[in-house]
Amino acid sequence: MRAPLGTFVHARSGDKGGDANLGLWVAHDGSPAYAARVAWLRDLVTPDFVGTLLPEAAGLEVEVFALPNLGGVNVVLHGLLGLGVAASTRFDPQAKGLGEWARSRYVEIPEGLL
């Protein structure tokens, strides 16, 4: 079913110069589906997926690093913030809210994970 990514995925985002960084990981909420959720998230988050989830990142170079021991992935969005925090004219130039935006986006989540 379609539901917000943040239904069971946490996020933390920030800036590194002109790049934005977005960590996504499965919440430790006691669900028996934890391992299945982690596997689903790891498969879901590809550079193309990030461009769809966050249309403002479409066309940017996106890297995804798996961190299975932390149950998640780290995403680097190169150039999203232009020349960096002091120079950026972007809304939210430090990407502080990027993670919460990502969590609010609707994605197709298999019933068994909810």
Place this chain on the structure above:
Amino acid sequence: MAESTRPLRIGNCSGFYGDRLSAMREMLEGGQLDVLTGDYLAELTMLILGRDQRKDPSLGYARTFVRQLEDCLGLALERGVRIVSNAGGLNPAGLAARIGEIAAGQGLSPAIAYVDGDDVRALGPRIGLGAGALTANAYLGGLGVSVALARGADVVVTGRITDASLVVGPAAWWHGWTSTAYDELAGAVVAGHVLECGCQATGGNFSGFRAMVSTSSTDEMARPLGFPLAEVAADGSSVVTKHDGTGGMVTVDTVTAQLMYEVQSTAYLGPDVTSHLDTVTLSDEGPDRVGISGVRGSAPPERLKVCVNELGGYRNSVELVVTGLDLEAKAEWVRAQLEPRLRADSVTWSFGTSPRPDADSEEGASAVLRCTVQDASPEPVGRAFSGAAVELALASYPGFTMTSPPADGTPFGVYRAEYVDRSDVSQTVHHADGSTEVVA
């Protein structure tokens, strides 16, 4: 140098320049600590300090740290807590001198050391620095701090060392680690990375905040989040926690959140060690206690990263409130009126969320049209810009209003990374007795 093999208990009382002023006192009074650290230097902060120093060469350090020590230096000495901070910014010598004055004024005589050598502006064109470079600082490691503590410093202030080095240095001193104890150092880097942003490890800026506040009373929700601390063991493993009775929480998820923050790949590069984040294991060690173990380290990169801030130009913006019907047409008209007046190199327009139709509040019926301009010189983005917008107040779309009065532009910086050879940089410890020691 090991004083003991028990874990080092090390806290943080600042995640940025502007963080909660009372945190130093809270951390000193809230429970036992061996070392209290504070991080004051973000990329943007270096730019702010660079501007301060241009106006007054005696400045260039984090002034809030001075205020905190005015309040807490005696308390820290009385409790035997060493203070380690990168608040020295662009002028650690100036900060050390200022702390000396404060101590003398209070009849205290702490051993104050400072660490510098990170400022590489003198390398100039060799590292691609133009005339507009305000700051250029190499990210140095924890060795200087370690050496200063070993010589008995009560207070150590540094320039640009990495945020994690504020923990790595004290831990290396406490446990007597060598510079090739990569796994131990990497463990301390991870602990340092978790602590460096203060309350971001204890439930601040955390997606799962509802687990922390949903069932709480208003009083509970109003309680400030506690700052984090770590117990760093001799093998580099650690437990992240906070003082008893403070607000917030430390869970596997709050620690994961901070581990994921501002990292770029699974290899976390630093001046002392490369830490492999895909080896980190977190464990629940009881209420508000999370273990960090298994961290593997390897040799650090050959070259050192340099944070360069250059004056990028000047910027200004105006926000026009557009209300009610025909939002797009109103916005289109005022843009067409203003654009011929704009002389700036760069003009960016954005139009916020569309309000709901038939909104039951004026704010709910309004959207903000924002125009941001940038230019290499101040004039085109100054009153020539904001004044031109104001002149339309009675001569444009119905309901024209702005969120703030017209203002002058402000200068902005551009950050970029450069790299230097280690041989180009000499990290130098200035001990309390006046002697100096080049450590790397």
